Amino acid sequence: MWLRQALAPGEEVTGGWLYQEGVVERSKQIASLYTRRMPRTPKISEDAAAESASLLPFDPVAFHRALARWYRLHARELPWRGMRNPYGTWLSEIMLQQTRVATVIERYSEFMTRFPTIDALAAADESEVLALWSGLGYYRRARMLHRGARFVSRELSGQLPASSAELRTLPGIGEYTSAAIASIAFRESIAVVDGNVERVLFRVLGMAEDRSAAAKAQITRVAQSLMPPAPSARAQGNPPGDHNQAMMELGAMICLPRGPLCLQCPVVKFCKTRGEHETPPREKLKSRTVAHLLALRKRGTTTEVLFQRRSIDASLMPGMLELPPLPLEAVASKEPVLRLRHAITNTNYYVQVFAESAPGVPPYVSSEIADEEYAPFVAAEEEIEATYDSELRRQVVSAERDLRWIATAALYTQPMTGLARKILQRMGVMALPKTRIR
Numbered sequence: 003m004w005l006r007q008a009l010a011p012g013e014e015v016t017g018g019w020l021y022q023e024g025v026v027e028r029s030k031q032i033a034s035l036y037t038r039r040m041p042r043t044p045k046i047s048e049d050a051a052a053e054s055a056s057l058l059p060f061d062p063v064a065f066h067r068a069l070a071r072w073y074r075l076h077a078r079e080l081p082w083r084g085m086r087n088p089y090g091t092w093l094s095e096i097m098l099q100q101t102r103v104a105t106v107i108e109r110y111s112e113f114m115t116r117f118p119t120i121d122a123l124a125a126a127d128e129s130e131v132l133a134l135w136s137g138l139g140y141y142r143r144a145r146m147l148h149r150g151a152r153f154v155s156r157e158l159s160g161q162l163p164a165s166s167a168e169l170r171t172l173p174g175i176g177e178y179t180s181a182a183i184a185s186i187a188f189r190e191s192i193a194v195v196d197g198n199v200e201r202v203l204f205r206v207l208g209m210a211e212d213r214s215a216a217a218k219a220q221i222t223r224v225a226q227s228l229m230p231p232a233p234s235a236r237a238q239g240n241p242p243g244d245h246n247q248a249m250m251e252l253g254a255m256i257c258l259p260r261g262p263l264c265l266q267c268p269v270v271k272f273c274k275t276r277g278e279h280e281t282p283p284r285e286k287l288k289s290r291t292v293a294h295l296l297a298l299r300k301r302g303t304t305t306e307v308l309f310q311r312r313s314i315d316a317s318l319m320p321g322m323l324e325l326p327p328l329p330l331e332a333v334a335s336k337e338p339v340l341r342l343r344h345a346i347t348n349t350n351y352y353v354q355v356f357a358e359s360a361p362g363v364p365p366y367v368s369s370e371i372a373d374e375e376y377a378p379f380v381a382a383e384e385e386i387e388a389t390y391d392s393e394l395r396r397q398v399v400s401a402e403r404d405l406r407w408i409a410t411a412a413l414y415t416q417p418m419t420g421l422a423r424k425i426l427q428r429m430g431v432m433a434l435p436k437t438r439i440r
């Protein structure tokens with residue numbers, strides 16, 4: 003509504019206008035209109051105005067005017083932005099938790115192609131959903147998303163509820179996700195407070211970064227007092243959704259955890275710290291060395307890989323498939339065919355991969371994909387022999403019932419860990435993703 007108020011009578015802002023051609027010129031025009039015509043008195047409720055005055059040392063309208071102008075000109079084009087699809091917003095917000103945007107871009111499009119609607123996702127097997135999630139990590143998110151989709155499909159005819167309060171009652175949707183969906187897809191005036199928004203507001207207000215519940219509650223109140231009101235049903239545009247995305251974008255692109263780009267910051271004049279703030283010490287990463295077996299065998303014309311299924315009670319990645327772990331003492335005198343580093347939460351894993359075949363037969367690497375690094379291991383498919391009885395295979399401590407051979411052609415449909423996927427891709431057993439990060 004506050005943007006509409008800036009426009010001339012009869013002038014309309016259409017949905018998705020940020021992403022239409024000529025966006026920069028158009029947004030400059032609108033920004034100047036907005037600057038000229040914005041009423042001095044913000045159209046917010048008296049309660050909200052009183053709340054803002056007690057929490058903020060500046061005018062909230064001036065703050066989000068500066069932020070909105072910057073966002074219109076500098077927002078990244080992301081596949082889930084500029085659309086009004088509650089399911090797409092839900093999916094993107096779940097994927098973006100703890101995962102880099104570049105990784106999510108690739109996986110989001112694959113996921114939406116395979117499961118374009120809530121009903122399509124609900125109808126899938128969990129293993130298929132987990133397989134498509136592979137590489138994003140934190141698989142509980144995928145399980146909860148799937149469970150939530152089943153509930154919405156069965157109980158709500160496939161339609162997500164339109165308010166944050168109702169959304170919070172669904173499986174897997176908490177405070178943050180409900181606010182994101184409600185504001186971005188349904189234009190509710192409710193603040194989204196993620197780590198980026200918290201950091202921006204701590205710095206703007208000159209508060210020390212504080213993880214306590216009391217600090218979180220205060221920051222949430224501040225964030226809410228900055229929210230533009232919900233537009234009327236007939237109004238175009240989405241000020242609440244745009245504002246929330248702008249705040250998150252500011253934290254992700256400008257107010258960086260280390261080295262904020264204050265000279266480029268659109269809200270620098272409202273900021274108390276302007277880069278002069280304490281930065282919490284970086285969390286110390288743990289290191290662990292682990293070893294895994296890459297065992298391949300031939301069944302007719304099919305090549306199969308040996309996997310171990312993780313325990314369903316495991317705290318990390320329960321039920322997922324991984325390459326069988328090897329005790330480090332069993333491989334102490336051997337040379338791995340691959341070394342790589344893989345980070346999970348706060349642990350750096352130094353991974354060694356051992357592949358053993360019958361004497362004289364090198365481990366298999368597809369000659370199409372193998373590069374010079376793997377050239378010594380390239381072998382024609384006919385040369386692959388069973389490694390089932392190999393020395394290393396006997397070192398695998400897993401129970402037989404947890405082990406299974408899976409054809410390479412079926413690997414993409416399997417719920418495997420990100421590390422297993424990475425190893426198989428590096429070794430050329432599994433093709434690299436077709437969609438590359440731009």
Ligand code: SF4
Binds near residue numbers: 267
């Ligand atoms: S001025 Fe600097 S510290 Fe303040 S909000 Fe902007 S980027 Fe962050």
